Amino acid sequence: MRYTGPSCRLCRREGTKLFLKGTKCFTEKCPIERRPTPPGQHGASVARRRKVSEYSKQLREKQKIKRIYGVTEKQFRNTFERVTTLPGVTGHNLLAALESRLDNIVYRMGFAASRKAARMLVRHRHVEVNGRSVDIPSFLVEPGQEVRVRAKSREQASIIVSMEQSSRGAPLSWIAVDKESFSGRMLERPTRPNIPIAAQEQLVVELYSK
Numbered sequence: 688m689r690y691t692g693p694s695c696r697l698c699r700r701e702g703t704k705l706f707l708k709g710t711k712c713f714t715e716k717c718p719i720e721r722r723p724t725p726p727g728q729h730g731a732s733v734a735r736r737r738k739v740s741e742y743s744k745q746l747r748e749k750q751k752i753k754r755i756y757g758v759t760e761k762q763f764r765n766t767f768e769r770v771t772t773l774p775g776v777t778g779h780n781l782l783a784a785l786e787s788r789l790d791n792i793v794y795r796m797g798f799a800a801s802r803k804a805a806r807m808l809v810r811h812r813h814v815e816v817n818g819r820s821v822d823i824p825s826f827l828v829e830p831g832q833e834v835r836v837r838a839k840s841r842e843q844a845s846i847i848v849s850m851e852q853s854s855r856g857a858p859l860s861w862i863a864v865d866k867e868s869f870s871g872r873m874l875e876r877p878t879r880p881n882i883p884i885a886a887q888e889q890l891v892v893e894l895y896s897k
Contacts, residue, residue, distance in 0.1 A: 745894035778888030790824035796871040797853025813840035835870035
């Protein structure tokens with residue numbers, strides 16, 4: 688089941704910015720800047736006296752990564768099981784698979800201010816892959832494929848504003864974007880050094896390996 692409550696509450700629960708609210712996360716209005724303690728009436732006191740077990744660390748890291756990408760528990764687990772059969776480091780493969788989701792690619796290309804907004808664009812058929820409309824956020828984009836905002840959707844204010852503000856982040860080496868044509872291309876499968884999230888994915892591997 689997908690979480691539908693306040694996004695900023697999740698950031699406070701994990702104790703770090705998950706960048707779920709688009710541009711708000713980069714301003715002083717970000718709640719975690721003002722209240723970096725866990726949510727709830729006793730959040731501050733609980734955080735001070737809580738003893739963190741190894742299992743708790745692993746669980747929290749899994750929850751953090753799952754919430755960053757906005758996937759359900761079932762989707763996350765299925766993704767993990769799929770990448771365990773691939774060569775290489777399982778944790779790195781897990782992040783690469785999550786990064787390859789169409790909703791994440793739309794967000795990374797700057798067509799949406801957040802992954803949640805990107806999912807809405809995909810579901811409402813505003814996005815095309817290799818010229819074909821795709822409305823499945825979990826669709827896995829392959830290297831060489833082109834992701835494009837369909838012609839009829841390019842005047843949407845949210846898309847234009849997002850593209851104007853997307854230059855605040857450092858460009859990713861595995862993605863090429865052409866703002867003039869509202870399109871981008873996945874150049875190669877992302878590797879761990881080129882995935883800009885602060886996560887300890889090995890803890891997730893340890894959690895699921897028990």
